Amino acid sequence: MNEFIVSIKNLSHRYSVQWSVKDINLDIKKNGIYGLLGANGAGKSTIMNIMCGVLRQTSGDVFIRGINMLNNPIEAKKHLGFLPQKPPVSNELTVEEFLGYAANLRLMDKKNVGKAVTEAMERVGIGHFRKRLIGSLSGGYQQRVGIAQAIIHKPDFIVLDEPTNGLDPNQILEVRNLIREIAQEHTVILSTHILQEVQALCDHIWMINHGDLVFSGSIRDFDNYIIPESLLVTMIGAPSTDELINIPGVVEATELSNYRYKIKFENAQEATERIVEMSVARGWRLTEIIQERNSLETIFTELSNKKKI
Numbered sequence: 001m002n003e004f005i006v007s008i009k010n011l012s013h014r015y016s017v018q019w020s021v022k023d024i025n026l027d028i029k030k031n032g033i034y035g036l037l038g039a040n041g042a043g044k045s046t047i048m049n050i051m052c053g054v055l056r057q058t059s060g061d062v063f064i065r066g067i068n069m070l071n072n073p074i075e076a077k078k079h080l081g082f083l084p085q086k087p088p089v090s091n092e093l094t095v096e097e098f099l100g101y102a103a104n105l106r107l108m109d110k111k112n113v114g115k116a117v118t119e120a121m122e123r124v125g126i127g128h129f130r131k132r133l134i135g136s137l138s139g140g141y142q143q144r145v146g147i148a149q150a151i152i153h154k155p156d157f158i159v160l161d162e163p164t165n166g167l168d169p170n171q172i173l174e175v176r177n178l179i180r181e182i183a184q185e186h187t188v189i190l191s192t193h194i195l196q197e198v199q200a201l202c203d204h205i206w207m208i209n210h211g212d213l214v215f216s217g218s219i220r221d222f223d224n225y226i227i228p229e230s231l232l233v234t235m236i237g238a239p240s241t242d243e244l245i246n247i248p249g250v251v252e253a254t255e256l257s258n259y260r261y262k263i264k265f266e267n268a269q270e271a272t273e274r275i276v277e278m279s280v281a282r283g284w285r286l287t288e289i290i291q292e293r294n295s296l297e298t299i300f301t302e303l304s305n306k307k308k309i
């Protein structure tokens with residue numbers, strides 16, 4: 001089998017005049033949960049729809065297990081399951097009827113359909129609702145039905161477009177747990193504009209901004225994207241802020257509250273060493289020194305102003 005589960009090469013798309021997706025290259029070689037992050041309108045759904053063969057790209061190629069989606073969509077789609085942004089469920093069918101229909105659409109052998117439906121229902125925890133009309137289920141359970149139809153044919157690769165959108169906080173946690181479980185057997189790519197979602201779930205993140213790929217890396221890389229430039233320091237016998245500014249490597253010192261200071265520096269290592277040395281030498285009674293972290297939101301905003309990587 002091809003070593004790449006998915007490979008996207010120079011993918012670009014325009015619906016009319018403007019480019020919605022510009023020269024995107026992505027590869028997935030190993031199992032895990034991959035996140036496509038971006039603000040509304042960034043181009044996430046466009047990429048996912050093309051990746052799943054429901055939208056024809058303007059240029060570039062998508063390979064699923066080495067099979068070109070444009071040239072051989074039937075074979076390529078055997079390896080993937082897709083939950084579009086709006087779950088493709090039919091309110092007037094029961095859960096069981098709908099999943100049977102989904103299995104037939106996946107060209108499954110008729111004799112395997114019953115077993116596949118039962119297994120998919122069990123996998124997503126909706127076996128007890130098998131006879132219920134989908135229209136009578138809560139949003140969270142409808143989403144489970146949507147995920148069940150995506151895994152019914154046991155594909156290697158599952159694509160989930162904003163899988164927790166519109167759910168309440170309890171349903172969000174339930175669906176996230178379900179995604180983690182599913183990811184033990186399948187490779188998952190999901191799109192979201194929610195930073196906490198990628199933080200909670202994803203092993204690798206791609207961030208899209210106005211159709212450009214602006215970041216590719218782990219959540220740790222994302223977290224470290226902006227190098228911190230301040231220290232938060234607590235000193236019970238601190239000197240005046242003027243004296244702190246005179247420490248080599250320090251560019252600004254602000255008192256935040258009693259004993260607590262924010263110290264901006266040019267070089268973290270040098271400033272930390274000097275503050276510790278001088279505190280000991282001059283009796284400033286240093287009790288805490290930590291590097292200030294940038295919030296994920298700050299990093300998201302910074303990347304939203306960035307051009308292609």
Ligand SMILES: Nc1ncnc2c1ncn2[C@@H]1O[C@H](COP(=O)(O)OP(=O)(O)OP(=O)(O)O)[C@@H](O)[C@H]1O
Binds near residue numbers: 042193
């Ligand atoms: N059918 C369409 N016709 C014309 N323009 C479209 C169409 N679908 C999307 N677009 C435009 O393409 C760009 C990318 O849209 P896309 O839906 O891929 O973004 P997204 O990141 O998935 O956003 P959201 O989170 O809001 O779904 C947007 O500017 C959008 O307005």
